Amino acid sequence: MSEIIIKNISIGDELLIGQVINTNAAWLGERLSAAGFHLDSSLTIGDSEKAILDAFEACMDADLVLVTGGLGPTADDITKPTVCKFFDTELAFCQEAYDNVVALFTRRGFQMSERNRGQAMLPKAGLYIPNNYGTAPCMWLEKEGTVFVFMPGVPFEMKGIFNDELLPRFLKRFHAVPYEKRVVMTTGIGESFLADRIKEWEEALPEFLSLAYLPQYGMVRLRLSGRHENADLLHQTLDEEITKLVPLISEHIFSMEDQPIERVVFDLLINKGMTFASAESCTGGNIAHVMTLMPGSSEVFRGTAVTYATPTKTKVLGVPAETIETYGVVSQQVVEGMAVGVRDLMEADFGVATTGVAGPSGGTEATPVGTVWIGVASPKGVTSRCFNFGKDRENVINRATVAAYEMLRETILK
Amino acid sequence: MSEIIIKNISIGDELLIGQVINTNAAWLGERLSAAGFHLDSSLTIGDSEKAILDAFEACMDADLVLVTGGLGPTADDITKPTVCKFFDTELAFCQEAYDNVVALFTRRGFQMSERNRGQAMLPKAGLYIPNNYGTAPCMWLEKEGTVFVFMPGVPFEMKGIFNDELLPRFLKRFHAVPYEKRVVMTTGIGESFLADRIKEWEEALPEFLSLAYLPQYGMVRLRLSGRHENADLLHQTLDEEITKLVPLISEHIFSMEDQPIERVVFDLLINKGMTFASAESCTGGNIAHVMTLMPGSSEVFRGTAVTYATPTKTKVLGVPAETIETYGVVSQQVVEGMAVGVRDLMEADFGVATTGVAGPSGGTEATPVGTVWIGVASPKGVTSRCFNFGKDRENVINRATVAAYEMLRETILK
Numbered sequence: 001m002s003e004i005i006i007k008n009i010s011i012g013d014e015l016l017i018g019q020v021i022n023t024n025a026a027w028l029g030e031r032l033s034a035a036g037f038h039l040d041s042s043l044t045i046g047d048s049e050k051a052i053l054d055a056f057e058a059c060m061d062a063d064l065v066l067v068t069g070g071l072g073p074t075a076d077d078i079t080k081p082t083v084c085k086f087f088d089t090e091l092a093f094c095q096e097a098y099d100n101v102v103a104l105f106t107r108r109g110f111q112m113s114e115r116n117r118g119q120a121m122l123p124k125a126g127l128y129i130p131n132n133y134g135t136a137p138c139m140w141l142e143k144e145g146t147v148f149v150f151m152p153g154v155p156f157e158m159k160g161i162f163n164d165e166l167l168p169r170f171l172k173r174f175h176a177v178p179y180e181k182r183v184v185m186t187t188g189i190g191e192s193f194l195a196d197r198i199k200e201w202e203e204a205l206p207e208f209l210s211l212a213y214l215p216q217y218g219m220v221r222l223r224l225s226g227r228h229e230n231a232d233l234l235h236q237t238l239d240e241e242i243t244k245l246v247p248l249i250s251e252h253i254f255s256m257e258d259q260p261i262e263r264v265v266f267d268l269l270i271n272k273g274m275t276f277a278s279a280e281s282c283t284g285g286n287i288a289h290v291m292t293l294m295p296g297s298s299e300v301f302r303g304t305a306v307t308y309a310t311p312t313k314t315k316v317l318g319v320p321a322e323t324i325e326t327y328g329v330v331s332q333q334v335v336e337g338m339a340v341g342v343r344d345l346m347e348a349d350f351g352v353a354t355t356g357v358a359g360p361s362g363g364t365e366a367t368p369v370g371t372v373w374i375g376v377a378s379p380k381g382v383t384s385r386c387f388n389f390g391k392d393r394e395n396v397i398n399r400a401t402v403a404a405y406e407m408l409r410e411t412i413l414k
Numbered sequence: 415m416s417e418i419i420i421k422n423i424s425i426g427d428e429l430l431i432g433q434v435i436n437t438n439a440a441w442l443g444e445r446l447s448a449a450g451f452h453l454d455s456s457l458t459i460g461d462s463e464k465a466i467l468d469a470f471e472a473c474m475d476a477d478l479v480l481v482t483g484g485l486g487p488t489a490d491d492i493t494k495p496t497v498c499k500f501f502d503t504e505l506a507f508c509q510e511a512y513d514n515v516v517a518l519f520t521r522r523g524f525q526m527s528e529r530n531r532g533q534a535m536l537p538k539a540g541l542y543i544p545n546n547y548g549t550a551p552c553m554w555l556e557k558e559g560t561v562f563v564f565m566p567g568v569p570f571e572m573k574g575i576f577n578d579e580l581l582p583r584f585l586k587r588f589h590a591v592p593y594e595k596r597v598v599m600t601t602g603i604g605e606s607f608l609a610d611r612i613k614e615w616e617e618a619l620p621e622f623l624s625l626a627y628l629p630q631y632g633m634v635r636l637r638l639s640g641r642h643e644n645a646d647l648l649h650q651t652l653d654e655e656i657t658k659l660v661p662l663i664s665e666h667i668f669s670m671e672d673q674p675i676e677r678v679v680f681d682l683l684i685n686k687g688m689t690f691a692s693a694e695s696c697t698g699g700n701i702a703h704v705m706t707l708m709p710g711s712s713e714v715f716r717g718t719a720v721t722y723a724t725p726t727k728t729k730v731l732g733v734p735a736e737t738i739e740t741y742g743v744v745s746q747q748v749v750e751g752m753a754v755g756v757r758d759l760m761e762a763d764f765g766v767a768t769t770g771v772a773g774p775s776g777g778t779e780a781t782p783v784g785t786v787w788i789g790v791a792s793p794k795g796v797t798s799r800c801f802n803f804g805k806d807r808e809n810v811i812n813r814a815t816v817a818a819y820e821m822l823r824e825t826i827l828k
Contacts, residue, residue, distance in 0.1 A: 014628050016453045017595075018444025019637060019672075023435050025458060030432025039430045041465065042458040044439060051455065058472070113606045135606075154629075156806065181431075192527045192549075214428050215568075223433060258433075275723075284706025285699035288720045292698025295774050295807055298722045305730070306702045306718040308711070309689075312760055316719070316730065346726055360709050392570065393709055 003227075004063035004174045006032060008042040009055050011070040011079055012153060015044045024068045024158055035167060036176025038227065052082045060146055063174065069153030071119075071136040080123065083150065087141050089125035094137070097128050101135045126150075133160035140169075147173070180234050181225035182242050183258035186249060187406050191215045194222070198248050206237060217398040218389075221258065254409060261405040262290045268412050269300035269349075276408060277302040277346030279317055279338040281329070282356035282372055284308070286401045302346035307338070317341030330355050330367045332375075336382045339375035351377040352408045356387075358396045372400045376411045383411065417641075418477035418588045420446060422456040423469050425484040425493055426567055429458045438482045438572055449581060450590025452641065466496045474560055477588065483567030485533075485550040494537065497564065501555050503539035508551070511542050515549045540564075547574035554583075561587070594648050595639035596656050597672035600663060601820050605629045608636070612662050620651060631812040632803075635672065668823060675819040676704045682826050683714035683763075690822060691716040691760030693731055693752040695743070696770035696786055698722070700815045716760035721752070731755030744769050744781045746789075750796045753789035765791040766822045770803075772810045786814045790825045797825065 008028055014020040025042040032039050040062070045051040047070060059065045070079030084090055098120035105112050119135050122128055129138035129149075136152035138161045149166060151158045186194060191213050195202070202211055208228050214221040224241060228234040246253065255264045269275065278287040288304035291297050305316050310329055313319045319337035327333040335355045343351025356372030363369035369391050375384035385407065389399040422442055428434040439456040446453050454476070459465040461484060473479045484493030498504055512534035519526045533549050536542055543552035543563075550566035552575045563580060565572045600608060605627050609616070616625055622642050628635040638655060642648040660667065669678045683689065692701040702718035705711045719730050724743055727733045733751035741747040749769045757765025770786030777783035783805050789798035799821065803813040 013624070014626055014637070015440065016443045016456065017447045017639070018440040018442070019626075019628055019635070020630075021435065021437050021440040026429065026432040026435040028432070029430045033431045040460070041469075042430065044456040046454070055455075110604070113610050115606050115609060156809070190524070192529050195529060196527050210427070212428055212433075214433055216434075221433070223428070225431070280702075284711070285702030285718055285720070286706075288694075288699030289703040292700075292720070292722070292772075293808060293811065295772075297698070302723040303726050303730075304699055304718070304720040306699070306706070306720075308706070309716040309760060312717050316717075316759065345730065346723060358706075394707060395570070397707065 002175075003038065003177050005040050005061065006037055006064045006066065007040055007059045007062040009059065009065060009067045010042065010044045010153070011047060011052060011067065012044075013046045015069075016046050024153065024155055027155065027159060028066055028068075028162070031162060031167070033179050033181070035171065036179050037170070037174070038177070038179070047078055049078060049082050049085070052079065053086055056086050056148070059148075060144065062146055064170065065146060065148045067148060067150045068158055071150065071152050079150065080121070083126075083139070083141065084123050087123060087125050087143055089123045091121040092124045094120050094122040094128050096130070097122055097137045100130060100132075100137075104135055129161065129165050131157060131161050132164065133157040138165065177227045177229060178231035178234055179225070179227045180231070180238055181223055182238050182256075184222040184224075184242070184245065184249075184253055185219060185255040185257070185259070185261070186222065186252040187219045187254055187261070187402065189220065189249070189252045191220055194220055194249065194252070198245060201241075201244055201248060205241060208234070209237065209241065217395070218402045219261070223258075254406060260290070261402055261409065263294065265405050265409050265412070266291065266294060266297065266300055268409065270296075272412070274349040274412070275300050275302050276350035276352060277342045277348035278304040278404070279342035279351065279353040280304055280306045281308065281313075281338070281354055282358040283354045283397055283400050283404065284358070286397050287352065287354070287404055290401060302348040305342055305345065313338060317345065328367065330357060330371055330373060332373055332384050332386070335373035335375035336377070336384050339377035339384070340382055343377040349379065350408060350411060352404050353377075354400050354404055356396070356400060358393045358400075359391055360393060370396055372396065372403070374400065374404050374407055376404075376407045378411050378414075380414070383407070416589070417452065417591050419454050419475065420451055420478045420480065421454055421473045421476040423473065423479060423481045424456065424458045424567070425461060425466060425481065426458075427460045429483075430460050438567065438569055441569065441573060442480055442482075442576070445576060445581070447593050447595070449585065450593050451584070451588070452591070452593070461492055463492060463496045463499070466493065467500055470500050470562070473562075474558065476560055478584065479560060479562045481562060481564045482572055485564065485566050493564065494535070497540075497553070497555065498537050501537060501539050501557055501562075503537045505535040506538040508534050508536040508542050510544070511536055511551045514544060514546075514551075518549055543575065543579045545571060545575050546578065547571040552579065591641045591643060592645035592648055593639070593641045594645070594652055595637055596652050596670075598636040598638075598656070598659065598663075598667055599633060599669040599671070599673070599675070600636065600666040601633045601668055601675070601816065603634065603663070603666045605634055608634055608663065608666070612659060615655075615658055615662060619655060622648070623651065623655065631809070632816045633675070637672075668820060674704065675816055675823065677708065679819050679823050679826070680705065680708055680711065680714055682823065684710075686826070688763040688826070689714050689716050690764035690766060691756045691762040692718040692818070693756035693765065693767040694718055694720045695722065695727075695752070695768055696772045697768045697811055697814050697818065698772070700811050701766065701768070701818055704815060716762040719756055719759065727752060731759065742781065744771060744785055744787060746787055746798050746800070749787035749789035750791070750798050753791035753798070754796050757791040763793060764822060764825060766818050767791075768814050768818055770810070770814060772807045773805055774807060784810055786810065786817075788814065788818050788821055790818075790821045792825050792828075794828070797821070
């Protein structure tokens, strides 16, 4: 069996005028890859009959078309009538869809609106797929051998339906080609320099493997991936190639899994039964935020003190006012005081602290925008380092967060 | 002059397998709309010659094609040779592009690599567009009346080039149709109920205006937009319609501008010369994080204390241990104590606090996952409210953050 062609269409004016970022396409791509399929393209169009019909027509060379969006209860949604036109059918009341909407409203203690009743009107020619996550229906229609699946645009609903209902059906119906990927997470080296270091290895890779460089906030993610009908051969070849790669760049690798650095720190601390706390000035709570997004973070994370107001650095963290006056708020002495102070205050094993100028204003000649001091306190003492992360505020915050976790990781491993 | 057709093509395997979310398309859509253009579609394809050639071919009905990605220094980029094939030209050394790369490396104090020299090899038939933000070149090529512009995929570089170099050229070359939009930000009412409330008004809107409902984390953004050759008429009609809309839903409106709720709070506090601080348990620093992303937030934000560890609630915020023992960590008494405590500690005018169960574990029968208490302390006293934000951790954190800012906004206005 040959590989199937899968295309994604996202419908919504809000995506094209940029009020909403399309995250569904990336999520679908990832899930399909992991299941042995391959997303060939992803097209975003507006809420217009012509655009929708043209897009459907252009996808008739695919085996499977995943359509997201355009199924909500409000009037900007024109997908259903257009679907009827394309599939030469009409809308009819679907009892199963209606029962689902009623059940959902009852569960949530909400009152039904007339509009929600309209959501149970579905194309006659289609198969209704249950949605346990919301009121928008999911539909499966076929035309000349091409399967079209219509999903809600709300990511939470789309993901639930895909996992529960759709993927199992796809796996029954279509042939999946084994896919495998390895990710090596690096930090402290730029994309070009990394590429130079591993040039010879990269050029000698077998045809069915490909390497991608994915830089983000002071990290470069290296992805080696491939698809092959022989899953064992694929797996073994990836093992061999990764074994060759690692020694070339070992000092820059912080993880052999596709995970952010805070996850690596989390796992290390869980294994050691240890904890940390942060004292954040320029990162403004982001060190805490990325950690607390992870379930179970309360096991390793004691808390943060964001001390934007200078007196708080003294009052809460115990950094002497004279130290701040003598060396300035953005200084080695202050960041080390903060790291030690928060470690004591929160009764943690490690304390990590940041102080810097995130910009765009507030820079001086001695301490330009982008300057960030990061300090880590441990049972063995305190270390610190000065960075410059450029002029963009969000970039400074994100890069400082990554660097803080990297310093914390190195300290934990010492 | 009639309206031009603009299409976007994003190139990159990483986008299709979901390792990177395509944010460029949304950004381009927004910038084009604001400038009087309209993005017709956005297509994401992989790094394959066939996919790229097919996509170029499919865009020959457009006036302008904006291509992003595939121009980096590493070997996974095959865009340039494919461009040469499509435009029937060949790569040639471009001195201006080379000088730009050299200047950039000199400025940053980096050493050049051989790969970066390769970045100055450009299609002969094209026009080189300067990139002041990175080493990847930007190119402008034309074929049978269709303009293709090739931009780097790195958002920071793409945005800089678009703003500095491309948009001014587009405005000279193409006819822009006046576009205008109004956004009304609402909270505390669901999409369906909002739609029912404004049904009659919506149905009576003139043809050239359209309304979209954009729900996110306990808010619904209403966007009324239109395009019309007569900019004055468009502007006046929007004024009239918005004037009719507001009284229908006034108690749910928190802003008449497209801005997040933390921005509204920021502006209110700046105007009053007042400050706030937060004490966060279940939101884990997100209240601080979203505020500190904004330049100038140090004017109104004193800091946060994220107190994941229970003893810290007593030690840092002064919530009596007996209160925590008697009522439980997730309780009205504790959240009010936290709000009052952080207001005192950080010497702020307002204190906002959260305590809850973000999940997925940690729920009990009395306090199920999703339960969040939010409290706000002001010079006049302290208020609090209990919410349930469902079972998804990220959703709970984000909705609790929005609700906390809404309660803070209401308190400031009292």
